[in-house]
Every structure is written in C-alpha cells, then in structure tokens.
Amino acid sequence: MTPTTDTSDTDFEAEVRAMLTRRAGDVSPSPASGRHVTAVADRGLSPAPAARRTVRRTSRPARPLLVAALVVVVCGSALAVRSSVPGADDTTVTGEPDGEVTFPAPGTDGWDPATAPPVWPVVGEAALAQLPDDPHAEIGALATPERAAAAYLDDVSILLAPDPAGLVLSPDRRTAQIPWDGRDGGAGDPPVPTGSVFLRAVGEGTGALWVVVGAVTADANLEDVRVDDGTLGVTIALTPSPGTSVSVRVGIDGQFVPVRGELLPQGAAPDPSSGELVRLSDDGRARVTVGVKPGEQADILVRLVGGDFLTVTHMAIEVPVPADPSTAAPSDPESGEPGADPGGQADDAAAPAGDPLPTPAGPLDGTGVLALDAGRGSAVEVAQAYLDDRLPERADGLGLDDGRSTQGTIPGGGAIVVIPWRIEPVEDAFGHVASDNPPLADRYSGEVQLRQIDGGWAVVAATTDQIALRDVRREGTSVTLTIDRLDDAAIDLIDLAVFDLDGNPVGEPTSAPLGVPGTYSIDLGAGVAPDAALTVRARHVGGTWFSLTEVRVPPAGA
Amino acid sequence: MATVPLDSSPPVARWDDALVQLYELHYDHLVRLAYLVSGQAGQAEEIVQDAFVRTHQAWAKVRDPLPYLRTTVVNGCRSLGRRQQLERERRPRAPEPVGLGADELWDALATLSDRQRAAIVLRFYCDLPDHDIAAILGCRQATVRTSVHRGLARLRKEIDR
Numbered sequence: 001m002t003p004t005t006d007t008s009d010t011d012f013e014a015e016v017r018a019m020l021t022r023r024a025g026d027v028s029p030s031p032a033s034g035r036h037v038t039a040v041a042d043r044g045l046s047p048a049p050a051a052r053r054t055v056r057r058t059s060r061p062a063r064p065l066l067v068a069a070l071v072v073v074v075c076g077s078a079l080a081v082r083s084s085v086p087g088a089d090d091t092t093v094t095g096e097p098d099g100e101v102t103f104p105a106p107g108t109d110g111w112d113p114a115t116a117p118p119v120w121p122v123v124g125e126a127a128l129a130q131l132p133d134d135p136h137a138e139i140g141a142l143a144t145p146e147r148a149a150a151a152y153l154d155d156v157s158i159l160l161a162p163d164p165a166g167l168v169l170s171p172d173r174r175t176a177q178i179p180w181d182g183r184d185g186g187a188g189d190p191p192v193p194t195g196s197v198f199l200r201a202v203g204e205g206t207g208a209l210w211v212v213v214g215a216v217t218a219d220a221n222l223e224d225v226r227v228d229d230g231t232l233g234v235t236i237a238l239t240p241s242p243g244t245s246v247s248v249r250v251g252i253d254g255q256f257v258p259v260r261g262e263l264l265p266q267g268a269a270p271d272p273s274s275g276e277l278v279r280l281s282d283d284g285r286a287r288v289t290v291g292v293k294p295g296e297q298a299d300i301l302v303r304l305v306g307g308d309f310l311t312v313t314h315m316a317i318e319v320p321v322p323a324d325p326s327t328a329a330p331s332d333p334e335s336g337e338p339g340a341d342p343g344g345q346a347d348d349a350a351a352p353a354g355d356p357l358p359t360p361a362g363p364l365d366g367t368g369v370l371a372l373d374a375g376r377g378s379a380v381e382v383a384q385a386y387l388d389d390r391l392p393e394r395a396d397g398l399g400l401d402d403g404r405s406t407q408g409t410i411p412g413g414g415a416i417v418v419i420p421w422r423i424e425p426v427e428d429a430f431g432h433v434a435s436d437n438p439p440l441a442d443r444y445s446g447e448v449q450l451r452q453i454d455g456g457w458a459v460v461a462a463t464t465d466q467i468a469l470r471d472v473r474r475e476g477t478s479v480t481l482t483i484d485r486l487d488d489a490a491i492d493l494i495d496l497a498v499f500d501l502d503g504n505p506v507g508e509p510t511s512a513p514l515g516v517p518g519t520y521s522i523d524l525g526a527g528v529a530p531d532a533a534l535t536v537r538a539r540h541v542g543g544t545w546f547s548l549t550e551v552r553v554p555p556a557g558a
Numbered sequence: 559m560a561t562v563p564l565d566s567s568p569p570v571a572r573w574d575d576a577l578v579q580l581y582e583l584h585y586d587h588l589v590r591l592a593y594l595v596s597g598q599a600g601q602a603e604e605i606v607q608d609a610f611v612r613t614h615q616a617w618a619k620v621r622d623p624l625p626y627l628r629t630t631v632v633n634g635c636r637s638l639g640r641r642q643q644l645e646r647e648r649r650p651r652a653p654e655p656v657g658l659g660a661d662e663l664w665d666a667l668a669t670l671s672d673r674q675r676a677a678i679v680l681r682f683y684c685d686l687p688d689h690d691i692a693a694i695l696g697c698r699q700a701t702v703r704t705s706v707h708r709g710l711a712r713l714r715k716e717i718d719r
Contacts, residue, residue: 013682014713019663020683024590027599028608273617 078484100229103317105222106198106214113198114177116213117297117316120152123251124297124318142209143418145169145176147406149197152212153180156301157309162197166455169454175200176210182310193304193311194218217311218247220304223288227319234300234314238280247309249301250290251277259288264305291456294321359362380405381447382457387421389503390462390537391545397424398546400448415452415458420445423546444540444547464547467494467538471519474556477528478521484514494538498522498553501533531557580623584701585610588631591632594679596635596670605634632680636672673697674709681706706709 029070104142117124121142124163128413142150148163166179176199181253195217201208223235236246248259261276282285292298299316303309380402398421405419422445446464450457479498497509507524522536534553540546564706585606592602609630667675673695680691681702688699695702 012710015663016678016710016713017682019667020594020679022685023661023664024594025587027602029586029589029603418661504674 007330008294052152086252101227101320103225103227103315105216105225106313106315107196107216107369108221111214113177113213114170116195116198116200117318118200118211118213119215119299119301119314119316120148120155120212122211123254123299123316143179144406145199145201145210148199148210148212149178149180150404151229152495153312154196154216156312156314159310160312165276167218173201180215182311185355187547193220195220195311195313199314213315213316215312215314217302217304217313220311220313220314221311222300225300225315225317227292227317230291230293231289232292232298232317232319233287235285235287236278236280236302238284238304244284245277245279245305246286247275247303247305248278248286248288249273249286251301252290252292253296255296257290261288275303277305292319294319344453366438377457379450379452379457380419382459383417383450386448386459387548390548391539391551394545395423398399398422398444399424417452417457419448419450421448421548422446423461436499446547446549461552462548462550463550464538464540465548467540467547469538469549469551470535471549472536472553474523474530474534474553477507477524477526477533479507479553480519481520481536482505482519483538494540496520496522496538498524498534498536503533506532506534564698576693577617577623579611580613580627581610584624588627591628591679591684592631594667594683595632595676596638598638601638605638606631608634613668625690625693628680628684632694636677639672662717663713664673667712668718669703670709672703672711674705674712677702677705678709678713 001359027258029115031155034195080452106113106116141211142148146162146167147226153160160180161182162178162180164178168177172178177196178199180193180197181194188414195215197212198214198216199210200213202211203209219239221237223237225234232250236248245262248261250257250259256273256275261278261351264277266276278286278288290298296319297316298319299314300312302313304311306384314510380400383400383402387398391398401420401422405417407417444464444466446462448462449460467483469481469483472479481496494512495509496512498506500506506528507522510520510522512518512520524534528534532555534551535550538547538549559598566654588609591600593599596602596605598622609627609646612630616626667678670678672706676695678688680694687692688702691702692699695705
C-alpha cells in the first residue's frame with residue numbers, strides 16, 4: 001500500500017516546514033554575478049573563489065575536447081601541411097573592388113576542402129593551436145575520416161549518420177568526402193535527407209587527424225557568403241520547401257550570436273547550440289547577417305528542423321585582415337583582384353614546417369596489453385567480457401556502443417579495434433527518462449581499445465572521455481599519475497587503484513575528488529618488483545560504477 | 559531574388575543572458591536547498607555554483623533549466639554524501655555519538671537517508687509536488703510519498719526518543 005500523508009500529521013509537517021525555513025536562514029549566500037559564472041565557465045575556470053577544475057566551453061561539443069591533444073600535437077605540422085598541399089590556392093576568397101570579400105560555399109566551384117578552415121572540432125585554423133593537451137586522444141575520434149564524420153554528425157544531430165561505404169578519398173589521401181543520411185526513416189515517413197561531410201587530414205602518417213571542413217545538404221545551400229564593411233551575410237536557399245523554417249546558428253570566435261530569428265527550442269529555455277529559427281521566404285530563401293571584425297572566425301550552421309535536426313549544412317570563414325599595403329600580394333594582372341588567400345590564412349602559408357609528428361602511444365606501439373581473454377571471441381565479445389569484469393555493478397545503461405566501433409591496422413601487421421562505451425538513457429517503467437538525471441545518462445563516455453594478438457583480441461586500455469590520466473609511472477614503491485582534465489563536479493570522487501594482470505589489487509587504493517586536477521600517488525607496499533605488470537584503474541564511484549579508465553603502468557625506469 | 563529583410567544592427571545580447579537571469583533569481587534559494595539537503599553550509603554554495611556551471615555546459619540538452627538545476631543541486635548533495643562516506647570507509651574512525659541538540663528536529667534530519675532527507679526538503683521547503691520531486695530524485699511518485707512518509711516517521715521517532 002502506498003502511504004499517504006495523513007491529516008493527523010499536519011501539525012508535525014508544519015513543524016518540519018518551520019524548521020526548514022528557519023534553518024535555511026543559516027546560510028547567507030554571497031553570489032558572484034551570474035555573468036561571472038558564465039564567463040568563468042567559458043574561460044574554463046571554476047566559479048568558486050579557489051579555482052579548482054577545468055570546465056569545457058558550452059559552445060564546444062564534447063568530442064572535440066576528447067581529441068584536443070592530437071590537434072595540438074599536429075597543429076604545427078598542420079600549417080606545414082597546408083602550405084604544401086597541392087592546389088592549396090584552389091579555394092578562392094575573392095576580393096571585390098569596393099572591399100567586399102566573398103567566400104565559396106562547401107561543394108561549390110572555388111571551394112577547396114584541402115584549404116578550407118575547419119568547422120569541427122574547432123572553427124578556424126588559429127583555434128587548432130589553442131586546444132588543450134589530451135593524452136587520451138591517440139586513436140580518438142579524429143583518427144579516420146569515417147570516425148571524425150561520425151563524431152561530427154553526432155554532435156550536430158543525433159539523427160544523422162555517415163555512410164562509410166561511400167567514403168571518397170582524394171588521390172593524395174589528404175581530403176575526404178563521406179555521404180550522410182538520416183536514420184530510421186520508417187515506413188510511411190518522408191524520404192530521409194542526404195548530404196555529405198567534407199574532411200581534410202592534418203598531420204602525416206599514422207598520426208594524421210581528420211577535421212571536418214564543411215557539410216552540405218542536398219537542396220539546402222549557402223549562397224552569396226560575403227563580408228562587407230564589417231557584416232557577414234549569407235543567403236540560405238532551400239528547395240523545394242517554400243514557407244518552411246531552418247535553424248541557423250552563427251558562431252563568432254566560439255560565441256553564438258543572434259541572427260534575429262526565433263529562439264530554439266520553442267516553448268523552452270533558449271538553447272545556444274540549437275540556433276534560431278529563421279523563416280524562409282516563399283521562394284525558400286533567407287539572408288542572415290551578423291557583425292564581424294577582421295581576424296574573427298565564423299561558422300555558419302544551417303539545419304532543417306523536424307523534431308530534431310534533419311540536415312546539416314556547415315561552413316567556416318575567417319574574416320580577412322586588411323593587408324598591409326607594403327606587403328600586399330600583387331594583384332592578379334588579368335582580373336585586377338587581390339591575390340588569392342587560401343582559407344583566409346595567407347599568412348600561414350609562409351609558416352615554417354613543423355617537426356615530424358610523433359607516433360601516438362598506446363595500441364600502436366605494442367605496449368600496454370592487459371591480460372584478459374585474449375584469443376576468445378570477437379573483439380566486441382572480449383570488450384563486453386572486459387566491461388563485465390571491471391564494472392560488474394555498473395550504472396544502468398552503461399554499455400558498449402559497438403555500432404560505432406572502428407578498426408585499424410597497425411603498421412607491421414595486426415589490427416586494433418576501438419569500441420566506444422557510453423551511458424545510454426534508460427527509461428523506467430514509470431516513464432522517467434534517466435537522461436533527465438544529470439549524473440547518469442550521457443555523463444560519461446569512453447572507449448575500450450583492443451588489439452589483435454595471435455589471432456585473438458586483448459583489451460589494451462579503457463578510456464573515459466571526461467577523466468584523463470597522464471604521466472602514469474612507478475616511483476619507488478608507488479604509482480603516481482596526474483589527472484589533468486576533468487569536466488565533472490568537484491564534489492564527486494574517483495577511485496584510484498592498482499591491479500596486477502590477474503585483476504588482484506596491489507597496494508592501497510586512494511581517492512581523488514573529481515574536479516581537482518593534480519598528481520596522486522598509490523602506495524604499492526613492499527615486495528612489488530619494479531618490472532611487475534600492473535594496471536591502474538580510475539573509476540567514478542557512486543551507488544554503482546559510472547566510468548572506467550584503465551591503463552598499464554610502465555615498469556620503473558621506463 | 560526575394561529575401562527576408564535584413565537587419566544589420568549589431569548583436570545586443572549573448573545567449574548567456576537566460577542563465578544569468580536564472581542565477582540572479584534562484585541562486586539564494588538553491589544554496590539554501592543545498593544546505594538543507596546536505597546539512598553542510600560550507601559546501602552549499604560550491605554545490606550550487608557547480609550546478610550552474612554544469613547547467614551552462616549542458617545548456618544544449620536542458621529543456622527546463624530550473625528543474626535541471628534543482629536536480630543537479632540535489633545530486634550534488636548526494637554525491638557529496640557518497641564521497642564523505644567513502645572517505646570515512648577509507649579512514650575508519652570511531653563514530654561520533656549522535657545526540658540531539660537545541661534544534662532537535664534539525665539534528666534528527668541528519669539521521670535520515672539521503673533520499674528521505676531530500677524528499678522532505680523538496681516537499682516542505684521547496685513545496686514541490688510529488689511529480690517534480692520524483693523527477694529530481696529519479697524515482698517514482700510512489701517512492702516519493704514513501705520517502706516522505708517514512709522520513710517524517712523517522713523524524714518523529716528521533717525527537718520522541
């Protein structure tokens with residue numbers, strides 16, 4: 001029987017109510033301004049007086065930060081790559097006599113994916129160098145064009161998915177185009193929209209990354225992209241859908257700016273990443289304008305709305321900086337126009353070449369293999385057994401997302417497979433969707449990395465996107481490590497422990513509060529050989545396990 | 559070509575305005591909620607500030623910010639409790655005797671489970687209906703009613719002891 005509040009309890013309830021009201025007066029909140037909170041969040045700081053943790057920008061999707069390190073690692077080389085890409089002058093940013101500058105839209109004549117500014121994971125070339133280091137990005141979302149496209153589409157619309165079978169690589173393998181379409185149209189539903197994602201490689205060899213430089217949708221185009229006297233304008237042309245609306249989001253240097261449309265979602269709090277609803281004229285067109293300044297990076301994202309985002313059309317520009325007359329490129333003798341400025345980054349073309357990219361650590365270097373179930377079952381089965389072993393009482397919905405797994409080949413032979421894990425929203429019998437509960441669904445995600453050994457599969461490492469470990473090493477009778485990027489609440493807790501390869505605990509586990517970057521030490525006790533094979537696990541502990549990060553501990557002196 | 563009329567006036571506001579307004583309107587109340595649920599005045603403001611930062615981060619997914627904030631605050635309090643419990647387990651020490659002080663009802667509140675305490679506070683301080691409390695606590699409405707009922711019974715028992 002469900003208990004109910006009896007009227008006889010009314011007096012006691014009133015007493016409780018009065019007590020709570022009285023005790024609420026114990027605290028005298030002293031808020032900083034609300035502007036301060038959003039500002040420090042944007043800057044990656046804590047609003048607390050003693051800044052204790054890093055916070056990612058709202059305007060940046062999660063996955064870009066997961067792959068930040070690789071971007072940082074290769075950004076120097078990226079410049080060199082850009083300067084040496086054949087046909088680097090193909091993207092034409094056209095200067096007009098009256099000061100207007102026009103930009104070709106992705107997929108149109110004059111637009112070159114090899115030199116176009118990235119739209120994801122960051123906007124603009126300059127932003128690549130500003131991303132933080134991330135040691136867990138070695139084989140992350142940017143490792144292949146297919147993975148980068150999938151991660152990008154995941155960020156802009158849950159309904160869209162790439163079709164890896166349609167991947168088209170340029171002859172030099174530096175650019176790629178992958179078609180996308182909507183998911184699960186279902187019987188009777190209208191045909192799903194289609195389009196393409198354009199990517200280009202940054203860096204060389206096994207360390208090359210793929211960034212998205214544009215996306216197009218069939219029948220939804222960007223036209224007349226133009227900067228004129230401090231105003232960026234773009235015409236959205238959608239056919240054949242007169243009278244409809246599209247979501248338009250314009251970001252300037254990472255900040256979304258109003259485009260004079262209706263806020264999205266309708267009937268709810270404004271959502272900066274959703275853009276604004278811009279109504280098209282009868283001929284399916286609309287022009288939006290925003291103010292820009294020289295040197296700013298802008299991205300224009302247009303999505304058709306229908307319950308979710310059904311399409312994606314995306315491009316980025318970099319507002320040209322007026323040339324110094326003494327160093328301006330000579331005019332084209334035939335057109336009279338200023339010299340071409342590939343991607344709006346003419347200065348970068350002269351940048352010196354960077355050092356060769358280091359080979360990523362991890363599965364590719366053949367170290368760090370965990371002794372678990374090698375040789376039994378498929379990679380997915382081994383990964384599942386691994387999760388079951390490491391997180392027997394894990395959060396509801398925490399599981400493998402093997403539909404998004406990727407496979408690669410190790411130079412010299414062998415294969416690696418990366419299988420994402422995440423916490424899926426769970427709907428209970430009452431209809432409560434767990435995704436409404438902030439600590440659970442979508443709070444954590446990561447990867448299980450496997451390597452093929454002797455025909456079987458072995459787990460190499462597990463990563464958590466939101467919990468990054470680095471500098472794991474033996475120091476005397478301890479294992480030390482640094483937690484250097486955390487997005488989570490400072491009041492949560494990470495359980496840190498060391499195990500041998502049979503899964504037996506070694507030494508005294510310790511705890512690290514989430515949100516407190518720093519170096520931690522786990523005492524192993526006496527008698528552990530310097531070259532003992534050990535792993536260190538970091539798990540977010542609550543009523544259940546919410547996350548799993550596990551890497552090998554290099555032997556002492558390594 | 560027909561186009562929608564242009565408006566080239568400069569942007570006048572950023573998207574953060576809505577969150578700033580929420581902050582200014584509800585910060586104090588949420589701090590008091592955090593204090594009542596956690597029982598720790600020193601942590602209440604940090605919990606709420608964390609909640610705002612996380613809401614800011616999750617803005618794209620947040621359909622209704624105030625309930626989301628409340629949920630985040632309550633979960634922050636519960637996480638704080640879990641953390642402190644784990645720390646106590648890692649560093650065992652003799653439990654301190656629990657005795658009721660001058661505000662015996664307040665002291666009795668500390669004896670409730672996390673869920674009971676949160677349910678009591680959300681019901682009698684925030685005056686939320688069962689449906690909203692259930693959403694915040696991630697449980698059924700019947701569980702809310704049970705938690706409130708048992709929480710009240712426990713409080714009464716403690717102060718009668």
